[in-house]
């Protein structure tokens with residue numbers, strides 16, 4: 204299965220707004236997001252590890268004011284952008300569900316082959 208293009212590379216500014224998308228995961232449609240951090244792209248299911256609800260306050264707005272962490276807008280759990288590991292708030296040690304993405308020829312792509320077995 205070919206990769207699924209999620210957006211253009213230029214759509215993801217360093218530590219800027221994430222691009223939201225949906226995918227089938229775990230037998231149902233889920234919200235997800237992709238963002239750029241330290242030059243690389245990362246994608247996660249848009250569900251907090253505390254309570255499985257969407258994390259962004261406004262669509263794609265996930266970085267804290269320091270642009271260092273991804274923050275859940277409900278109770279303030281904060282996550283490392285490159286691993287999805289919760290480092291503080293109500294669920295430290297839990298992780299966001301990461302999704303396989305890569306950047307090719309100025310496009311940000313979901314590697315669909317690796318999402319079909321979930």
Ligand code: FES
Pocket residue numbers: 251252253254255256275276277278279280292293
């Ligand atoms: S739902 Fe995200 S911190 Fe509680």
